[in-house]
Amino acid sequence: MQTLPIKDGVQEYLLSSWQDMLALAEDLFAKAPAYIYRGQADWDWPIVSSLRRLQAKHPRRKNLSGSNPPFFDCPPFSEEEHLAAFRRAICGRRGATPPSLDEDECWALGQHHGLATPLIDWTRSPFMALFFAFEEERILRKDRLISPTDRAVFALSTSVFGDADGESGRELRFVSLSGDDNSRLVSQQGLLVALPSETDLEEYIRKTFPNETSRAILTKFRIPNKDRDACLNMLNKMGINHMTLFPDIRGAARHVNSLWQPGHEDSIAYI
Numbered sequence: 001m002q003t004l005p006i007k008d009g010v011q012e013y014l015l016s017s018w019q020d021m022l023a024l025a026e027d028l029f030a031k032a033p034a035y036i037y038r039g040q041a042d043w044d045w046p047i048v049s050s051l052r053r054l055q056a057k058h059p060r061r062k063n064l065s066g067s068n069p070p071f072f073d074c075p076p077f078s079e080e081e082h083l084a085a086f087r088r089a090i091c092g093r094r095g096a097t098p099p100s101l102d103e104d105e106c107w108a109l110g111q112h113h114g115l116a117t118p119l120i121d122w123t124r125s126p127f128m129a130l131f132f133a134f135e136e137e138r139i140l141r142k143d144r145l146i147s148p149t150d151r152a153v154f155a156l157s158t159s160v161f162g163d164a165d166g167e168s169g170r171e172l173r174f175v176s177l178s179g180d181d182n183s184r185l186v187s188q189q190g191l192l193v194a195l196p197s198e199t200d201l202e203e204y205i206r207k208t209f210p211n212e213t214s215r216a217i218l219t220k221f222r223i224p225n226k227d228r229d230a231c232l233n234m235l236n237k238m239g240i241n242h243m244t245l246f247p248d249i250r251g252a253a254r255h256v257n258s259l260w261q262p263g264h265e266d267s268i269a270y271i
Contacts, residue, residue: 009209009217010202018130018223018231021153025126035155035219036122036174036191039133042141043150043222047201050116051079079118079197086110104175108192112185119175119192120201122156128188129153131240133223134231148225155219156193156201171196172204188245229262 002014015021029035038047060071077085083106090109101109111117123129133151161172175192177185185192195204205218235241236258243255 006213006216008206009212009215010205010220011216011218012220012222015221015223017227018134018151021126021130021221021223024221029126029155034158035126036124036158036193037126037129038120038122038154038156039129039131039135040152040154041133041136041139042148043152044148045152046203047120047154049118049120049195050111051082051118052195052197052200054116082116083107083110086115104192104194105177108175108177108185111192118197119194121188122191122193124189124191125240126153126155127235127238127240128245130231131235131245134228135242137228151223151225153221153223154201155216155221157215157217160215160217172208232258232261 001016001020004012004014013020013024040047055075058076059073061074061076063070063072083103087106107115107117107119111119111121123132130153133153137147138145139148158174161174173194175194177192193201195201199207202218202220209217232241241255242251242258245251246254
């Protein structure tokens, strides 16, 4: 395992295997200030919201008046229009007398059901982040399914931001919900992070904490893509699998399918 120096509040660890994360959990994570974690299947992916990716895919808005220019250099819908369309679309689909939802709650509900939102999923557990890093065997790149070279787990310090939303230009927000209608977020020990638009998390940290070399605001763990089956088997024995993280029938089905992976043969008898 190699540790690179902190630069602009960002530090990088080059791990030799996923097992290094276990040692870090006992050492670095136990002693460090409060962190939240995120796992991604590909090291090369930036940390951006699903809505940001959708906006990048559709960067132009048609001029409906038919005059010039034929397109405007902006996405087809604003965030406000996107959320308003979702509110209209879910009318009558939340039960007889559903509670009203504020903006964050509505975004979180949409996130839970696959809506592109400005929120990014994180977890309070480094082991759950490791699961999400290795969950998918292959990734889609340039319309081809491939195995990633390296996977990633990220740790973000929450103690640096505290409760000072927007203070000193730190517009990053932590969204923690108190409602009872998002069981997936509860099961995943989840927390949602809202970023300013037009940026990814690493870029935001580097701009917000320039020349910071004494503390890591964002820590990046680069994990080689090997021994995936052994990693998921270990996490399954810790109770981290599709069935526990996705508490619905779909999650149960994906968990049973996953038991066909090498090393899981003894687990299916316990379902």
